[in-house]
């Protein structure tokens with residue numbers, strides 16, 4: 001029996017746990033040499049794993065198992081531990097999200113595929129990427145573009161084969177990068193064999209793998225869903241199955257039935273599929289809507305927040321439910337703890353930082369970080385109902401408040417951010433937070449890059465963000481919006497307006513939907529999903545066939561080929577910016593302080609790590625502006641290390657107390 005451990009990876013430095021002989025691995029007094037203010041739970045599985053490191057051949061794959069946790073006797077500290085936050089490879093990593101269907105088509109069928117990704121690995125390595133995150137490439141009917149999986153252990157033939165995936169994995173690893181998969185396990189496809197079995201009869205052993213409930217009947221004897229929850233993609237969150245006369249729950253579209261995580265067999269099946277990919281070589285997981293896996297006990301009705309709607313917003317009842325943390329801890333105990341993976345949970349419907357902390361704090365043994373959406377939701381209307389397809393003007397003050405809150409959040413306890421401003425569920429950042437007109441597009445896209453690389457957290461870049469890709473134009477009709485979320489929203493509004501006209505006796509005539517299209521042009525997910533713009537040839541070099549979505553009109557002038565050798569392009573700037581981030585640890589790990597003092601168009605902040613301070617100045621408007629730096633400290637020793645205006649750096653130039661920033665100018669200075 002071992003009797004003590006230095007816990008270095010799961011608790012962070014500063015803690016030593018002593019395990020009494022009699023404890024049966026549960027009761028652990030802790031010696032602490034740095035003050036902490038949070039409860040500590042030691043994972044018995046970790047301790048056992050340390051005492052009995054895994055034996056047998058390494059996984060038949062490219063994945064390297066991490067070094068085992070260190071025994072106390074080997075690791076008694078001789079000097080004080082390094083200051084928080086701990087260094088981890090995934091903290092300083094740059095993650096690039098690929099939306100495979102729109103990345104590059106290698107076989108002319110109009111859909112991107114794995115061999116297309118393989119062909120671009122050097123491009124990604126040259127950009128400075130460390131980890132590729134693939135949006136789902138598993139077998140899927142594509143009812144929600146692959147977030148509806150019908151076989152977790154196979155590749156959809158549209159994207160290739162398992163052998164293609166292996167080759168991609170080898171190619172990624174050979175270039176020193178890692179590969180992260182999308183884990184979509186709140187729900188499956190209704191074509192998954194688990195669901196087909198579950199649906200086949202009430203007595204099928206898999207019946208309880210999904211959430212089935214009998215109907216309710218209203219006063220008129222009409223059959224009604226078991227509760228009033230609205231699906232995220234419109235309509236009731238319940239679908240009736242005629243043959244077994246029960247409803248199943250689907251928080252997204254009806255083709256995405258929710259798994260019943262309360263059933264231990266479901267959880268075991270999920271651990272199994274995670275192991276399948278880890279053993280094949282996958283280096284981590286982005287976990288789709290992972291905070292929805294536990295729903296409120298008894299599935300009660302949601303409060304009526306919108307009396308005009310039949311079904312109600314129910315996220316308080318289906319997000320961060322009572323057993324969510326228990327299940328994620330179990331995932332950690334059963335799968336994650338023995339691998340040095342990158343894990344990021346997607347946690348929508350939650351702006352309350354304290355609710356999200358528990359998923360991330362190292363003491364809890366859950367995930368490395370989460371995607372929270374407070375910044376992404378900034379330009380949606382305020383109010384209880386989440387209306388992501390509508391636009392609201394946002395202010396820089398709000399923007400700064402959100403960024404500042406998360407940058408400082410529970411740092412002393414080890415909370416770690418995921419830094420992102422684009423993904424496949426949001427319109428392009430330059431169109432939302434910059435100015436995507438021909439005049440300002442490049443410079444404002446670069447300014448947003450300065451913002452991104454100078455914030456603490458793991459850095460995420462979405463495909464095409466590095467080129468400054470923008471939303472497609474307002475002149476495109478609704479038929480170009482292929483996303484089920486856009487289509488369902490459109491149909492609901494159209495139907496509502498039709499009904500209103502009918503009730504006014506106005507009969508069938510054209511219905512004005514221009515306001516809805518205005519919203520779509522600014523906000524729809526579709527903008528991030530059009531084909532990647534590789535070059536000026538037909539279809540932007542994305543495919544030789546007919547692309548599954550129309551290519552944005554500007555591809556002849558705005559594409560990777562046009563930017564790749566141009567240091568002043570958005571792509572050239574991103575490469576430089578990522579190098580600057582990697583060579584200045586302060587930008588990754590430093591403490592954040594907002595020094596903007598309520599300025600209307602400048603976001604100014606410092607990052608400090610030990611003796612090094614970085615100063616970041618960002619002008620969020622077209623007009624030139626003068627910004628006065630706080631006088632409490634001297635700024636003359638600060639040197640400019642990154643700026644987004646052409647002409648290069650003014651070498652060695654110090655900084656005066658008043659700085660003139662040009663339209664959308666962004667700068668980073670460092671003093672050490």
Ligand code: NOJ
Nearest residue numbers: 144147184252288289425
């Ligand atoms: C979040 C994914 O990012 C999104 O694309 C998808 O529609 C929903 N989860 C449902 O899986």
